Amino acid sequence: MGRLFAVNLEGKIYTCRHCRTHLALSEDVISKSFHCRHGKAYLFNKVVNVTEGELEERLMMTGMHVVADIFCVGCGSIVGWKYETAHEKNQKYKEGKSVLERIKVLGPDGNNHWINHEAHIGGSD
Amino acid sequence: MGGLEDGLPPSKRLRSSSAGSSSVLSGSTAEEQPIAAALFRDSMAQILQCQGQEETIGSRGLIKRIEFVRLISDALYALGYKRSGACLEEESGIPLHSADVSLLMQYVLEGNWDEGASTLHKIGLEDETIIKSAKFLILEQKFLEFLEAGKTLDALMTLRTEISPLHVRTSRVHELSSCLLSRSVNQNGLSCNGSLKAKLRSEVLDELQKLLPPTVVVPERRLEHLVEQALNLQRGTCVFHNSSDWDMSLYTDHHCGRDNIPRHTSQILEGHQDEVWNLQFSHEGKYLASASTDRSAIIWEVGKYGEATLKHRLCGHQKPVSQVSWSLDDQQLLTCGAEETVRRWDVSSGKCLQIYEKAGIPVVSCAWSPDGRSIFAGFADKSICVWDLNGNELECWKGQKTLKISDLEITGNGRKIISMCRETAILLLDRETNEEKLIEEDQMITSFSLSNDSKLLLVNLLNQEIHLWTIDGDVKLLAKYKGHKRSRFLIRSCFGGLDQSFIASGSEDSQVYIWHRGSGQLVDILPGHSGAVNCVSWNPVDPHMLASASDDRTIRIWGLHEANIKPRVLQSNGTHHCNGKI
Numbered sequence: 001m002g003r004l005f006a007v008n009l010e011g012k013i014y015t016c017r018h019c020r021t022h023l024a025l026s027e028d029v030i031s032k033s034f035h036c037r038h039g040k041a042y043l044f045n046k047v048v049n050v051t052e053g054e055l056e057e058r059l060m061m062t063g064m065h066v067v068a069d070i071f072c073v074g075c076g077s078i079v080g081w082k083y084e085t086a087h088e089k090n091q092k093y094k095e096g097k098s099v100l101e102r103i104k105v106l107g108p109d110g111n112n113h114w115i116n117h118e119a120h121i122g123g124s125d
Numbered sequence: 126m127g128g129l130e131d132g133l134p135p136s137k138r139l140r141s142s143s144a145g146s147s148s149v150l151s152g153s154t155a156e157e158q159p160i161a162a163a164l165f166r167d168s169m170a171q172i173l174q175c176q177g178q179e180e181t182i183g184s185r186g187l188i189k190r191i192e193f194v195r196l197i198s199d200a201l202y203a204l205g206y207k208r209s210g211a212c213l214e215e216e217s218g219i220p221l222h223s224a225d226v227s228l229l230m231q232y233v234l235e236g237n238w239d240e241g242a243s244t245l246h247k248i249g250l251e252d253e254t255i256i257k258s259a260k261f262l263i264l265e266q267k268f269l270e271f272l273e274a275g276k277t278l279d280a281l282m283t284l285r286t287e288i289s290p291l292h293v294r295t296s297r298v299h300e301l302s303s304c305l306l307s308r309s310v311n312q313n314g315l316s317c318n319g320s321l322k323a324k325l326r327s328e329v330l331d332e333l334q335k336l337l338p339p340t341v342v343v344p345e346r347r348l349e350h351l352v353e354q355a356l357n358l359q360r361g362t363c364v365f366h367n368s369s370d371w372d373m374s375l376y377t378d379h380h381c382g383r384d385n386i387p388r389h390t391s392q393i394l395e396g397h398q399d400e401v402w403n404l405q406f407s408h409e410g411k412y413l414a415s416a417s418t419d420r421s422a423i424i425w426e427v428g429k430y431g432e433a434t435l436k437h438r439l440c441g442h443q444k445p446v447s448q449v450s451w452s453l454d455d456q457q458l459l460t461c462g463a464e465e466t467v468r469r470w471d472v473s474s475g476k477c478l479q480i481y482e483k484a485g486i487p488v489v490s491c492a493w494s495p496d497g498r499s500i501f502a503g504f505a506d507k508s509i510c511v512w513d514l515n516g517n518e519l520e521c522w523k524g525q526k527t528l529k530i531s532d533l534e535i536t537g538n539g540r541k542i543i544s545m546c547r548e549t550a551i552l553l554l555d556r557e558t559n560e561e562k563l564i565e566e567d568q569m570i571t572s573f574s575l576s577n578d579s580k581l582l583l584v585n586l587l588n589q590e591i592h593l594w595t596i597d598g599d600v601k602l603l604a605k606y607k608g609h610k611r612s613r614f615l616i617r618s619c620f621g622g623l624d625q626s627f628i629a630s631g632s633e634d635s636q637v638y639i640w641h642r643g644s645g646q647l648v649d650i651l652p653g654h655s656g657a658v659n660c661v662s663w664n665p666v667d668p669h670m671l672a673s674a675s676d677d678r679t680i681r682i683w684g685l686h687e688a689n690i691k692p693r694v695l696q697s698n699g700t701h702h703c704n705g706k707i
Contacts, residue, residue, distance in 0.1 A: 051612040
């Protein structure tokens with residue numbers, strides 16, 4: 001693979017679990033109450049070092065949306081999805097924002113957050 | 126097209142007095158009655174009308190007959206074909222200059238200044254300031270000629286009663302009067318400084334012609350100028366133009382074929398054992414340096430017929446080599462290990478002359494100073510430093526001057542340092558004035574490259590666009606190029622071809638992309654590599670030679686002709702390369 005172009009973030013960083021590529025900053029978290037098939041997911045204002053897949057219509061718990069899966073540029077693994085359009089008015093706030101699946105990323109303190117655990121195991125996220 | 130039919134003599138014709146030109150051919154005009162020049166009118170449209178000639182020619186009615194014929198007359202005279210010029214004036218009835226302008230020109234050449242000055246009012250000038258400036262020219266010459274002839278009293282009278290009342294160019298009037306004073310003091314005729322000597326009368330005429338509007342006096346060689354303009358336009362819009370200009374013909378519109386672009390693989394170089402990330406031709410085009418993740422750099426020698434052979438393999442770096450940089454004289458090469466050190470190599474021997482590093486801070490980029498006496502480097506702590514050749518630090522710019530992944534360039538005069546200071550901005554730092562200019566984009570910048578003349582910067586963006594900026598003087602965006610693919614890697618692009626008229630870029634889809642710089646048009650896409658093309662370099666000396674570096678571990682040389690290539694399997698012990706047959 002060529003010379004990877006990856007942006008370096010500074011601060012409290014979420015990184016790809018597999019290759020540690022920087023993905024997002026803690027301060028860009030909008031909501032921690034999202035869910036995906038594998039458990040919790042966080043909505044971020046801004047996510048870096050990802051490539052987008054094809055746009056498709058998907059029925060989410062909150063209604064119909066047009067989304068694209070996002071992949072880590074470092075290792076290519078899928079890390080979440082990005083909202084392109086939301087059909088419902090009260091879901092419009094998601095447009096342009098991205099979701100990272102909690103199980104795919106390492107938190108700022110290197111904490112792994114396993115599914116089915118509601119309580120945090122030490123440290124903040 | 127309108128106009129007279131052949132063989133039909135016109136009923137009326139005005140013969141211009143053509144005071145400045147020589148005799149007129151009498152043969153074809155035997156039947157005409159010469160009409161006195163005094164009946165010459167300003168409105169030549171009336172002349173044409175009574176001859177039945179149309180006012181405009183050409184398929185779009187854009188060209189005025191009168192202007193066209195006058196330009197041709199001027200062109201004939203300029204070429205030295207005086208008789209033809211006069212014949213055209215006569216046959217068309219369209220004089221190059223009106224009778225009064227011809228008289229004016231005659232008066233100036235004869236030194237008949239007073240008549241000349243009064244004729245200025247008759248040649249149809251509307252602008253008072255032009256009349257005054259023209260008068261000034263004529264009277265100034267009168268003054269200076271008086272001075273040279275020793276007629277100081279006459280000169281004084283001219284200055285006082287004729288030149289001063291015009292109230293133009295007062296500083297020049299002062300010069301003239303002080304010259305007059307010094308003359309009358311130095312009776313032995315010492316001349317004043319050069320600008321106060323009388324010019325040749327023909328020079329005065331030239332200056333006068335430049336002053337008068339083009340409708341009164343046709344600008345000299347205007348037809349030549351228009352033709353050259355058209356040729357330049359054709360050349361500029363020819364998107365494949367990549368050969369020297371002498372084969373431009375007036376008979377057909379200039380239109381190069383695609384066969385002028387290097388689009389065929391002429392060689393596959395298989396010297397590296399891992400991905401090739403960077404490559405660059407030397408300034409004279411005799412060498413090509415390549416950098417690879419196999420932690421080596423290779424210097425290839427380009428032979429007389431464009432065939433490249435491995436000259437030296439430069440080993441020593443412990444990390445992938447991310448960059449190469451040629452000294453201005455092509456005798457030395459810098460290589461940069463990715464977040465490691467800089468090494469300086471001697472090109473002819475292949476020996477490593479010096480290693481440059483800073484304790485604890487990895488180097489991320491390097492560049493030669495154009496004088497070859499110092500080396501610039503960007504560091505992981507975002508500072509930029511300069512070393513002398515022995516490794517002593519000469520200067521350092523701290524603070525956010527560069528980024529961890531950023532290119533570093535120095536302009537050809539050594540004055541400006543160019544580096545990415547923010548994700549979306551490039552810093553142009555003037556070393557002498559410490560002035561900082563910025564190129565600001567609204568997307569993240571991945572790489573950039575500087576043109577040969579240091580006036581243009583090509584910026585690669587995260588969103589798969591390449592932007593062209595001018596950095597000489599005002600910083601402005603000139604053009605955008607799109608089409609190639611980039612989503613994960615650092616892909617580089619470059620200038621190249623004749624006059625750097627093209628932009629080439631690598632792409633993640635394994636192809637080389639070429640655009641015409643002026644029009645932004647995508648000119649060609651070159652398939653062949655089997656991995657992402659990371660970097661391209663166009664031979665600065667040969668517009669038909671392009672090199673590309675790829676993840677497939679090979680370098681391809683592209684040229685004008687197809688070659689018989691069978692890429693061989695890479696051997697593990699190999700400094701192995703393959704020469705194509707051309």
